[in-house]
Every structure is written in C-alpha cells, then in structure tokens.
Amino acid sequence: MPYYRSVGEVPRKRHTQFRQPDGTLYAEELMGQEGFSSDSSLLYHRHLPTGILTAEEYTPPATTRVPNLPLKPRHLRTHKLDGTGGDAVLGRRPLLANDDVRIGYAVATEPSPLYRNAIGDECLYVEAGTMRLESTFGVLEAGAGDYVIVPTSVIFRIVPTGAEPLRLLTVEASGHIGPPRRYLSVRGQFLEHSPYCERDVRGPQGPLLVDDTDVEVYVRHRARGTGDGTAWTRYVYAHHPFDVVGWDGHLYPWAFSIHDFEPITGRVHQPPPVHQTFEGPNFVICSFVPRKVDYHPQAVPVPYNHHNVDSDEMMFYTGGNYEARRGSGIEQGSISLHPAGFTHGPQPGAVERSLGAEFFDELAVMVDTFRPLELCEAAAECEDPGYAWTWARPAGR
Template identity: 30%
Template sequence: MGSSDAELEYLSGFGNEHSSEAVPGALPVGRNSPQRAPLGLYAEQLSGTAFTEPRAHNRRSWLYRIRPSAAHPKFTRLAGTRAHPTLHTAPFTEVPDPNRLRWNPPPMPVAGTDFVDGLWTVGGNGDVTQRAGMAIHLYAATASMTDRVFSDADGELLIVPESGALLLHTEFGRLHAAPGHVALVPRGVRFRVELVDGSARGYVCENYGQPFLLPELGPVGANGLANARDFLAPTAAYEDADRPVEVVNKFCGALWAAEYGHSPLDVVAWHGNLVPYVYDLRRFNVLGSISYDHPDPSLFTVLTSPSDTPGLAGVDFVVFAPRWLVGEDTFRPPYFHRNVMSEYMGLIEGAYDAKAEGFTPGGGSLHNMMSAHGPDRDTFEAASAAQLRPQKIDDGLAFMFETRWPVTATAQALGAGHRQQDYDDVWQGLQRHFRD
C-alpha cells in the first residue's frame, strides 16, 4: 500500500480540474503522455464523455498507474450459482405500475454479503445500451469487499448511505461516506467497499445518461443550493499488491468477472475533471419562501443529469434537508400533487414532514407519473389547524430520485415481503369539507 499517512484527505470543487499524487514527482509536468512517464508509471486516459463534446461538458482524467488497465485476462460472464439474482438493469420487461408503492426497510442479508452481492433493484427506465435512463437499487451488506473490485460500465453510481459508514477504495483514492453523505463513482471507475461499522444499508441511483452536474441557478443568482466547494474528491492512494483479485464488471446489464494477478487500484497520480466525490447533504443551502406559498421541490435539486430537452432531466437528485418554514397563510407540508415526472423517495434519518407514519429510514416510496400523492390524513389535519409561526424542520433527512420516464418496478419489488400492501389507506380518511 502506498498513500499518505492520513486515512482521508480531500481536494474540493465540483467539475473542476484536479490533480493529486501519492508520491512526489509522479505527475508529469506540461505533458499528459510523455515518452516516458515519471517513476516508470504508465499514462492512461479515462474518458467519461465523447472526445468531441463541448469543453464545458467534457469529462476526462489522466491516470498514472503501475500497470495499464489493458493488461488483464479474459472476462467471463457470471452464470449459474454465481449469477446475480437480485440485480437488474434496463430495459425492464415488466409493465409499469400506475399505483402508488411504498416499502419498509429491507431485511439485512446473511453474513458474508458484500456491497455487490447485496444490491437489490427496485426498478428503472430507459435502455442501458442507449445510455439513457436510470435504475434504483438498494444495497445491504454485512461484509467488506476483500480481494474483489467492482466497476459499472453502464452508468455512474450515486450511493446514498442510510445505515453504516462506507470507505470507498477507488482508483483515485479513498472516500469516506457516512449516513448524511452521498458518494458518486463515475462510469467505469473501479472500486471496492469497506464497511466501517460492520454492516451497512442504503440506496443507489445508477445513472445511464449524461453525468450528474450542478443545476443552473437562473434568477437565484450566483449562490445557493449545493456549493461546488463542498464536493470533495480524494487524494491519490494506490495499492501495490501482487495477489489474486477478482474484478467484476457490469456491462449491458450482465456481470462479467476476471481474476487479476494484482490490484487494479494502482493509480499513483492523476489529474482531470472526471473524479469520484463525496458530498455532505447537511451543507446544502436550502432556499424557500419568505412570504407565502412554497416553491416547487425542484428548488431542492442537488444534482441533475440533463436530457436532450432543456430543463427536462433524465434524473434529478433532490434533498429535503433541515430548513425553516415561515410562509404566512400557507399549507406548509408538501402539497397534493400530480407530476409528469416520476418520483422515488427515500429516508436517511428521522421523519418526513408529509407523512405521519409508515415512512421510515431505509424505506422508500414510488409515485409514477401522474399518480396523485401528497400528505396523508393525519398530516393534512394537523397542518391545516396549526398556528403558523416560524417552524424549524430539523428532525429528518429525506431525498428523491426524480426521472423523466415512468419507473418500472421489478417483480421482486412488487412481490417483496417488505412492500406495504395497504399504502393507499393513508389517504382514505380525507373527508369532504366543501360547503356551497
């Protein structure tokens, strides 16, 4: 192992050019691919976008590594008992369900289940071979990945821990992601997951489309929402290990594996703007109304994956962070709503202000396009009669994956034992109050 003494150090800034070296002099000066890279390393470019995409959207990094990625044996598709029965990808063959769906937290798996084996697909949309759409997964793990490395050629992975901290060992270095953080691993970047607390559970958004970026601020101006300086990239840390390591690659929905004779996490130095990162959701600068009503939930967007239609996201990542509510003569919880977008919500901690009960950390709900949803009966009655004074919501941290297309739930999600079959009942007590 070669790295700095500190377990985790960071470079800050989102989407900017960064550089890091674990050994002084490992980064070449003035040239990306010199005739001989420093220290006997190999120069290699990792491209996350097409070469000819506009400069503002182009993502790439140069890696200076002990062995080139090209030096690997043949990959073999995992099949039989080694196939992954709970991990699915788009296109999904089930018929989309217009009903409102909600799940309790999933049960923890048996001992020895690592991050990859513990992935469980809720649903998704699009077509992975066309690099369009997204998938929603849960993860639950009871063991660290040991001598095993994973990469996803199908999309970037936005990891949202709910229980248990993760230490992500990536080609670029290490990232620590605890509940309340999100971590992003770009498409194709290899990594393994170490469990800090012995077990872990959370959510994953697999984004097949354009890479996540910060939303435009428009009339908001230069400040607010997620600040670029709070996105933290790792410092270089490499593994110089000659031992068998299984490298698992997700490609067009299937898992393929090869046994390397060394660790592929052997990047000694790197520079570029295609990097993994971690973000503390509590640093989100929440904006809202200071008069009446409240803005659409799009104002809580942390990251967005643009589509070919301006303003229409392939997927948005939205956080409902601690905030003040001060609107006068205003129904303050989220309003009753139907949306052309489809919404999957999860809860990291505490409670969500639109639900009195039934929505717990580790659980989730899916409201597909145009399915009516909003506060349940108890929340509506309490909020309608509340005395309106400044109110601080600081006892919960919820998030949403919002996507342009319907989310097709998998058969395992529809038939899961932790699915709440009586979810519709939370709205049944809403009474008629109209008087002519």
C-alpha cells in the same frame, strides 16, 4: 463536474515521458467522457491497465421488472431486506428500475469485490454506517448522509468500516450524474445561488497502491439481446488496478454530505426543484433537509396535492419526521413511489397540523424519473400493501 485536482506524482507536461525509478515508463490512462469532448482525468499506472489474463461471462442473480399494475402508490420498507446481502455490489437488491436508472438497496457487512460499472455513473447514498470507497483514484471515506458519486467505468470496491452494517440507497444511471446545470457557470463553477459549492465536495485521498497479481474485477456493461440490455464479465488482471502513482483532472469519485445542502425557502411553499441536488439522464435527485418553512402569515407549509404528469416520484425517508406522510406507516428507511397518473399529496390531517409551523425536521432523498419505474422482485418482498388506501382510510379508522 468536480473541480480540477492533482493527486500524487504527475509530470509537468501531459503526454510526455514519465519514468519509474527503474527507468521504465509509467503507463498513461486517459479516462474521459463523451469521446474526448467532456470531463477527463489522466492517470499514471505502474503496469499496463490493459493487461488481462482471462475474461469469462458472469451471471449475477436474476432480476426481472414488472409494470406498476394496477397503477397505484407504493410503500417499500427497505429494512425488511436485512440479512439478504453480504456486500454493497453483488449484494444489492434492485427495487425500482426503467431504462434510464436502477434504484436499489444494500445492507453490507463485508468488502465488495473490485467492480466497474461500464453502463453509467452511480450515486450511493449512505443511510447508516461508514464506508471506504477504494478506487484507482485513491481512498474516499463516507458516512451517514453522504452522497458518493462514482463516474462510469471507475474500478472500485466498497469496504464497510464501522461496527454497524452499511446501509446504502443505490442509484445506477444509464449515463452521467452531476450537479444541475442551472447552478453552474459556463466553465463549471458553482454559482452564488447554488445550494452547495466546491468547498462542500470531497475527492479521494491518494494514491492508493496495492501490489498484487491475478486480480478479479467484475464489469457490468452494455450487451444487446439480454433482458435489460446489460451483461457482466469477470476479468482477471495481470496486476492489481490500484497501481496509480498520480493523476489529475476533473473526473474522479467524489462525495457530498446532505447535511451541507443549504435549503432554499420562501414566504410560501417552494416546489421540489429547489431541492434538486443532481441530475442524470431522464431523472433528478433531490434532498429534503431540516429547514425553516414558509413564513407568509397564511402559509400552508406542507406540499399541496400535486400531479407531475411527466414524472414518477420516489422518496427515500432517511431521518427526522416527514410531516406530509405522518400517519401513513412511513418509517426510517421507507421508500414511497407516487407514479404519474396518480395525484398525490399530504396525508389526511397533515395540512391542518402544519399550520403555524416554523421548522421541519425531515431528511429524505427523492428521485424523480421521466419514464415509468417498474417493480423488481425485492420490492414485492418489502411492500406495505395498505399504503395506497391511507388517504381514504386514515390511520385509526
């Protein structure tokens, strides 16, 4: 979706001779979605992007998924996973997953290896810390509150840049992630009723040129016959893939700050679709931000009890005070999972407390999926086992 950009050196006409200072041709690489029928970018490499020296199977730490049985709401305390990883790629801890999306958490203190996700796009939400996403498209800086969208098959690495650890919520899709189609014109421009627009979107600065040889790149890709239908291969490239002198197009990593999301409010409580920020294959991502709340004189500002019969709802609490969950044990970095088959709603006392409120100071990222989310090992490591009973047994009883 991102608008057209041109970075570095590109020839005036596409697919024409473009020569390096020594007279040799730059190597074109067209990255495009949906078989030449959707967004693409054209990159110009100093060396052949196809030049690999070795390829070997790589076995990452094993991850298993188990159904949410017995079916119940869950509360995961992600900060209990501190110290379990070193970088933001190989150190990710998958928490919840289905065949459409995998949601994880990373606490990174060191640069990741070069990585290519050939399964789908990634959405990285920065809970805390700062980072530099280095890719074949250049450098993209990000900090707390930023969403970073990395398109399928981009080679990148994540470099923490601050004194504190980098904390990331990771959302890995089985396809593409982009703004909701209802906010885009037929030509892809953000419409006037969209809660964010092109001015809020940041692309890579570049080009980023690295001279190196015999460079390892980890690739996660599709493979039949494996547990989750994916496998990993570790390539050694003859030359560093960060050798792009210029590129142009609509396909590249981009960032958007949750703090630039303009909330849509009303006289009475607005449903979650007004918070939608991105859509992916069989899931959506929403942003709950500080906002003026309902202004009907008899309004009830917190959500009503609701049962999304087709969806599992995952909420990541990343700032402020989420009014509807007060008293449940939810804290900074918490994740709640409210599955289809369970009616969920505000904690006891939340409705009464909210009456007359004019403003909510809350920050949260929600992922609604249209297939059930299963639990990974790390979820068991950080689960609060008492959460499911907090509606019947309020805090203090």
